[in-house]
Amino acid sequence: MSSGQPASPTATIKPTDLRGILKYVPRFQGQIFVIAADGAVVADENFANILLDIAVLKSLGIKVVMVHGIGQQIRDLSRLRNLPISDDSGEGPTDPATLDLAIRASSRVSHQILEGLTQAGLKCAITNAVRAVPMGILKGTDLQFTGRVDRIDKEFLQQLIQNGVVPILQPIGFDRDGRTLRLNSDLLARELAESLGATKIVFLTQAAGLEIDGEIRRDIPVEVLAALLEKDASAFAGRIRSKAREAVAAILAGVPRVHLVDGGIHDGLINEIFSNVGVGTLIYGNDYQQIRRATRRDVRAIYNLLRNAVKREELVHRTQQAIEKNIDQFFVYEIDENLIAAVSLAFYPDKPQLAELGSLYVLPFYHGRGLGKKMVAFACREAHQRGATQVVALSTQSFAFFTGVCGFEEAGKEILPEARLKAYEESARNSRILVRKAG
Ligand SMILES: CC(C)(COP(=O)(O)OP(=O)(O)OC[C@H]1O[C@@H](n2cnc3c(N)ncnc32)[C@H](O)[C@@H]1OP(=O)(O)O)[C@@H](O)C(=O)NCCC(=O)NCCS
Known part of the structure; x- marks a missing residue:
């Protein structure tokens, strides 16, 4: 992980660092990393080492999806055959x-x-998992055979990944009639990461990282990068600019981290992922940026979200009216305008120092990616900001999550304010009562 200090690009992992690496293993195990290599990186003699690094990631239980570009190769072919090309990046027009x-x-x-x-x-496989549509005419220019991603066959890719296969995705897609379209590989990497719920995109490119004001930044918050792009995108070199843009879009859509790494550095990929001081640039999101206060427009979506847990008796039943009445207690986590998780926070007039966290739910597809923890941490912080000193949660089936993962401890029912205690006893759910410090 990058930490903000400049690193020596030649830093290598010593056997004594193994302990440092091992601490990342449980955190990364089972996660999907999208690794996107520019064509020039594949052509570089260091690429064989990168593939060995990928074998190391796989052996640690990380699931890898590979995307590649073709910029250098297409320019080489054009020179070799003396055929002019209309574009080399998959962003401009692609003629026949x-x-x-x-x-x-x-x-x-x-x-x-x-x-x-x-x-x-x-084991690996080249796939046709990407359906594309032509970009069409942009600002009066017909982009011809340049496409954008229409749909990703997620199930197909997931089957491959589950079977230990590394899918290889070309910067090529097929439209619904099977005709070929050229795609930009940075955009494809972002679409894949979003669709597969990847926790990282690593862009391997021929640059030391993101250069800002003449200096390589080792890490940068997404909102800072987004503001720089907004202010003057031309300050970034073309190939880096498209990665920076896709990184911002990916993080805003829920991919937690995006790295830019020089594909020519020996052990660069491994060092960036497994050391405190990265060798490239880490672009990261604000942990809570996708959590927002719910509004009346969310009532139905929250009801539908929580219904699944209610069926399994994980959560207490709430009618749409009850949710609507207390809508200002709810916070939701949103990706692409879809609600992925919810949590509520209630206060009691007769015990203002206590806040109750409830209705915690994360869509099963998103389990195990830290969202539950994040919602709880957010609610505890919010409780603190609103003057509470303690947060209580009542749980029938997930008490081990609260105690083992979120720092709660079991408490007696006398901690509940009087009116809440009455409701607790009447519900006969016999939930465990869990408490932790707010903040
Ligand atoms: C409980 C729940 C919110 C966890 O969400 P999540 O996004 O998967 O959780 P995170 O990714 O933040 O944390 C995952 C960790 O919690 C652990 N965990 C998840 N559910 C657990 C449970 N029911 N009991 C014990 N541990 C649990 C995982 O093993 C994992 O541990 P690790 O970090 O050591 O690997 C989610 O499973 C859920 O929505 N469940 C149904 C509704 C529910 O029970 N809500 C709570 C009642 S108030």
């Missing part, structure tokens, strides 16, 4: 000749990755 070169370049680069991963002892 450029599309033809893009297909050839993609096949060559994918094959190189396939070969390298095979040599590293990994």
Whole structure:
């Protein structure tokens, strides 16, 4: 992880650092990392080392999806064949000749990755999991065979990943009639990460990281980067600019971290992921930016979200009217305008120092990514800001989550204010009463 201090680009992991690496293993195990390599990185002699690093990640239980670019290869082919190209990035117009070169370049680069991963002892597969639609005409320019991602066949990719296969995705998609379209690989990496719920995108490129005011930043909060792009996107070199833009979009859509790493550095990938001082740039989100106070418009969505848990008796039943009446108690976690998680926070006039956390729910697809913890931490912070000193939670099935993961302890029912105690006894749910410090 990057920490803000400059690092030596030649930093390597010593055997004594193993303990440091091992602490990341339980945290990363089972997570999906999207690794996106520029065409120039695949062409670099260090690429064989990167593939070995990927084998290490796999051996630690991290699930890897590979995306590659073809910029350098398409330029090389154009020179070699003396065929002018209309664009090399998948962002501008792709004419038929450029599309033809893009297909050839993609096949060559994918094959190189396939070969390298095979040599590293990994199972992998080139897929057709991306459906695309033409970009169409933008600002009067027909982008011809340049496409954008329409849909990702998530189930197909998940099956591969579950079976230990590394999917390799080319910067190529197919429209609904099976016609080929050229895609920008940075955009594809972001779409994949969002769709698969990846916890990281690592962009491997030919730059030491994000350069701002002549200096490489080792880490940068997403809102700072978004503001810089808004102010003057041309301050970033073209290839980096598209990564910076996709990084911002990915983080705002829920991908926690995006790294930019120089693909030419030996052990760069491993060092960036497993050391306190990264070698590239880490772009990270504000932990709570996707949590917001619920409004009346969310009532139905909250009701539907919580219904699943109510069925399994994990949460107490609440009618839509009850949710609406107390809507200002609810906070929701939103990705792309979909509610993914909820939590509520209630206060009692007869015991203002105590806040009650309730209705905690995370959609099962998003379990195990720290969202539950984040919602609880947010609610505890909010309780503190509103003057409470303690937070209480009542739980029938998830008490071990509160005690083992969120720092709560079991308490006696006398901690509840009188009116709440009465309701507790009447409900006969016999929930465990858990308490922790607010803040
Ligand atoms: C409980 C719940 C909110 C956890 O959400 P989550 O986003 O998966 O949790 P996180 O990713 O933040 O934390 C995962 C950790 O919690 C642990 N955990 C999750 N549910 C647990 C449970 N019911 N009991 C014990 N531990 C649990 C996981 O094992 C994991 O531990 P680790 O970090 O040591 O690997 C979610 O499972 C849920 O919505 N459950 C149904 C509703 C419910 O029971 N709500 C609480 C009643 S108020």
